[in-house]
Amino acid sequence: MKKEIYGVITFKSTNHAIKGEKALKNININIKTIPTPREITSSCGLSIKFDLDDLLKVKEVIKENELAIKGIYKTIRKGLNKKTIEI
Amino acid sequence: MKKEVDARNVACPKPVIMTKKALDSIAEGTVTTIVDNEVAKENVSKLAKGSNFRCKVEKTKDGNFLINITKGINTEGEEETTNVCTSDTFSDMTIAITSDKMGKGKDELGNILMKGFIYTLTESIPYPSTILFYNTGVNLTVEGSEVLDDLKELEDEGVEIISCGTCLDYLDVKDKLKVGEVSNMYTIVEKLKGASNTLTI
Structure with missing residues (x-):
């Protein structure tokens, strides 16, 4: 069974999510815009998935670009089962 | 009596004929057929189901399917044999993706929605048995597409990925295909007509 651990950033609005995607792509890290996981409800429909190794860089970009985020989470996915905790 | 049939690397309908x-x-016993693709798995399962034999499908680590078919006097006519081949991993569904954007209106939004759609397919069971890409939809299966890894994941799970x-050719990206197979209108028509469910995006 495939196991994967990654970070998820949720945003206050779709526009900020799009802005975030652009800003994070600019610093050449591996990210992906995904629909907000069901376990995290209180945010807009788009989130950004990233590699937890890049957490510091990601936080920096969020600060620099004044992105309105709702939260940053860590997700552990095993097959189709997911566990998400706020970090 | 046990028999094994290796139907990997042979074209349809050979696996069915071999099985x-x-x-x-054999009068009774088990036939285990090993196939390397989803279509062959479905076809061999259908054969077993059609003949009212008990059958069990397993997926191996390297992406092959083992179909165990039991033939015998005591298995015939049992009620439970009718549904035993239904796997919960796949539904008999074709998804037709006709554009690289989801919905009409804003292009930027459409692109994002399409990315989200494909990503979510990797996380929701049952998987469709086939995803067809045509018109600008083929932009999703070629170099530069942001959903290649998701599509590869689906392909690894056994979903058939077909590009028109x-x-x-028209979009001049024929040599840039990165996932799945190339097919023609015959296959597209067959896949759209043949599935019990078709979703057009």
């Missing part, structure tokens, strides 16, 4: 021959050659050859 049928093996089944015909005419479309790849």
